[in-house]
Amino acid sequence: MSNFAAYPSLKDRVILITGGGSGIGASLVEHFASQHAKVAFLDIAEQPSLELVERLAPHSKHRPLFLRCDLTDILALQSAIAQISHDLGAPQVLVNNAGSDDRHDFVNVTPEYWDQRIAVNLRHQFFAAQAVAEQMKAAGSGSIINMSSISWIIPGRQLPIYNTAKAAIVGMTRSLAHDLGPSGIRVNCVQPGSILTDRQRRLWMSPEYEQEVLDRQCLKRHLLPDDVARLVLFLAADDSEAITNQSHIIDGGWI
Template identity: 65%
Template sequence: MAESVTAAAEDRFARYPSLQERVVLVTGGGSGIGASLVEHFAHQGAKVAFLDIAREASEALAAGLAGEVRHTPLFLPCDIREIAALQRAIGEAAERLGPVGVLVNNAARDDRHTWAEVTPEYWDEMMAVNLRHHFFAIQAVAPGMKALGGGSIINLSSISWLIPSTGLPAYVAAKAAIVGLTRTMAHELGDSNIRVNAVLPGGVLTERQQRLWRTPEYDRKILNSQCIHRDLLPEDVARLVLFLAADDSSAITNQTHVIDAGWI
């Protein structure tokens, strides 16, 4: 069960002064890892905007944080598959909060499928929801980051392409491509002091995973594959992302950071 960012948790884990008042944009922030990201950044004193297609869960997240944090997160409804809508939402976030200093490309959907049933239309859908928006979100925030004198971009990939996983080849292909995109954009943007890193989670126990894919047998397989035999939770990923967003990691770019309790 994922823990909330309570006062006790804040005392236990790191605080990053450089994240206070920094504008952070999270895609897919309404649930799962994304919601934990929103919560953790908000508790660091950041000005957080997050995009999601799920209105009810996203509005509840923002409302639940109101009064607990310095800046109530700004929820902007958006289907990240629609690039024009994505660009408008990023523009609105910058207009209302200021230039984006941290971008976390988190939105994804790990639908299961067999390789034999994939059609060109389904392939394009998987690329749209898992890969394409990463690039166009980077393109949209980069000018503002340059004007700020730098920034941090964190792209959420997965260990699925390293295992490699089966039963979802289009998703795995997209997650592998994110690492390539991360590396080239780190070189493209490095002269502007914009850092680009990838985070590769393992088997994170989210509500969606529990509802759709996790079974007692699959849980045992994951735990037995890991060096550390405990559930990997959304907040584990969030705390790594906080570090990569903060100035503490100002010399780290062009890297892939695996967080999987030692699965691979």
């Protein structure tokens, strides 16, 4: 990562990342750790998260802090954030990254499945922001970065609830930016396109879909988690201190 920017303002800053154990989240953890930040991350998948900590710890100024947390349990989420504040200090950056793009058919959706998917992809973002907001207000600054997707714009197929949640995140971002801006807190949204994570490679990246992605993008290459992480670093750092209330698309020119 020596060819890319270093952000002095991120040094020793407390960063909270949800869904940090794999995929884009793991890249976020690694990139923030490389900036000498104090990184805490939440994930329900314990083993890959612990392995990530052990891989990064020898090369990090601050050992990343992992807490296992089911983000659909809001009380557990609030408790985890309180523990992070106690152990590391108040989060100065929140990256609401966690989500799941499980495919589903509109005709088969039940109220129970709807509620579960909204809980996985939307609800925790709101309550995580709520949980860090008062401490950010007290500090007079903060950066909240909510992960959406271009999927709701395209729209992606067999993803009606996921698309609904990702569209709602854009609206939530704009609302929170206005509510929290007077306290010096910035709220932005990142909308990735097709990012070649291990999960995407394993479940969805068929030769046909790969060709569709490359046909639609202006840039004829796969986008990787590191591409997204570098954008998030910028939005977390003081370099972007005048940027809020925006949705930042990173899709290789798909839309």
